[in-house]
Amino acid sequence: MDMDTVIVTQNVSNCASDNIPSIQSYMSATNVYGITLVSIGSIAVITVVVAYLDTLNYIMKNSSSRVKAYSAFVTSVYPVIAVATFFAILVPRAHLLAEALTQGMFMVGMYQLWCLFVGYCGGEAEIVKKVKPGLLSLKVAPCCCWPCCIYLPTLNVNKNTLYYLRLLVLQLPIVQGFVYLILLVMWAERESLYQVNYMYLQPIIIVSILLGIWGMLMTINFLKIVLDQEFC
Template sequence: MREYFTAINVPGITIFTLGGFAVILVLILYVDTLNYILKNAPSKAKTHTAFVLSVYPVVSIVTYCAIIVPRAQLIAEAITQGCFMACLYQLFCLMIAYCGGEAQVVRLVKDKHVNLQVGPCCCYPCCFILPKLTISKRRIQYLRLLVLQLPVVQGLVYLMLLVMWAEEESLYTVNYFYFQPIVLSSIFCGIWGVITTMKMLSEHLKDHYIQGKFFVLQLVLLLAKLQSLLGRIAVWAGWLPCKPPINPTVYANLIYNCTMLWEVLLLCSIARVLYQRYVPDLSSTKFNYAQNINVISLQKQQVPPCETVGVA
C-alpha cells in the first residue's frame, strides 16, 4: 500500500482530491433530491424513490475506495452491481407504487394486453409468435419475480467469485468468464421484465418521466460493464505500461474508477432533475373508482317508498 502511494506521487494526490470532491458533490445532490422527494412525492413512492436514488452515492463511495485501495476493486465491482440490481427492482416497485398498487394496476390496464415482444430478450422477428396476454394480478407478480431474481442471482454469483478470489486470485481469474453467461442471462431477463412493465404502464405513467429514470439508472450498469471490459482488453493487449509496483491491471482499474466517478456525478445530476419534477398521484384514481362504486351501490339501494295499505 505504501509503495502504491509512493509510486503515484503528485498525480495520485490530485486524483484523490478531485475524486473526494466528486463524492461530496454526489452526496450533496442526493441529500437535496431526497429532501424534495420526502416533501413532494406521493406517499407510496417515497421509500422506493429514495432507494433508487441511493445507487449514485453508494457507487461513488465504493469507486472512490477502489481508487485509494486497488485491492478493493473486486469488492467495489460486486457492490456496484449488487446495488444496481436492488435499485432496478425498486424501480419496478416504484412504477407499481405510482399507480397505487398491484390491484390498481389491474384496474388501470384491464382492457389491454401484455406485449411480450420487447427487448432485450424478445425483440427478434421470430418472436412474433408470442401471445399477447391479458393482465392479471398473478401475471404482474410473475413480472415482479422476474425482476426480483436479479439481486438474488447476482449476489450468489459474486459471492462465489469473492470466495474464489479470497482463496486464490488465479482461481477467480480462470473461472470469471464461466460465470458471465449466468450473469448476462439474469440481467437480460430482469431488464426485459422492467421494460415489459414500463410499456404496459406507459400511457398512465407518461407524466412520471419513467423512461428517463430507467435510462439514467441503466447507464450505471452499462458504463460499469463496458468500461470494465475495455480495461481488461487494454491489459490483455498490452496497451498499458508496467512500472512496478504499479502493473497494467492497476493502471486500468485506476482509469476505469476515475472515469466512472465523474460519470456517476453526471448521472446523479440528471436524476436530480428528473426526480424533482412534479408527478401526479395516481392513487387518487383509486379513490375516485371506489367513490363511483359507492355511488352506484347507494343508487341501487334506493327503492320507491311502499304504499300504506289500510286495514279494515
C-alpha cells in the same frame, strides 16, 4: 511433482498476487497527476453525496408515503456507487468487493425502481382495474431482437402477470448476489481461482441481466399506456 513444476506453480501464484499493487506501493508510485485526479474524484464524490442528501430531504418532505421508501432507495444508488468506486481507486485490491457492492446496489435499485413505477400507478390492484385486455406485449427489447420472438403473444394484465413480471426483476439482485458471493469466496481462497472461474459465471450474469431488463421494459411499456389512457 518435480522441482520444475513446483517452481512454475510458485511463480504463477506470485504473479497472480502481484497483478494488483498494495495500497502502500500504489500510493508511493502516485505522482502529482495521480494526486490531482484523486482530488478531483474526492470533489466529485462529495458533490454526489451533498446532492443526494438534498434530494433525500425533498423526498422525505414531499413524496407520497406509498412511494417514499422506494424513491429514497433508488436515489441512494448514486452515492453508494460513487463512494465504492472511489475507494476502489484508492485501494486497488478492493476492486472485487467494490464491484460486488456496486453490482448488488444497482440490481436492488432496479427492483426498487420497478416497485416505484407500480406505486406511482396506484399499486398492483389498481393497475389491474385500469388496464384493458391484451395490453402486455412480450415483444420488447432485448427479446424483440431474437427471430423466434415474433411469435410471442400479447397477454392480459392480471395479478399473476404482475407477479411474474416482479419475479423477472426480483431475480436480478438474488442471482447477482449469489454469483458475486461465490466469486468473493473464490477470491478469498485464492485470487487465481477467482480469475480462472470468473468467465464461467459470466453467462449466468448476462442471462440474469437480460431477463431483468426484459421484465422491466415490459412493465414500463404497458404502464406508459395505462398512464396515457388515464391522463388523455
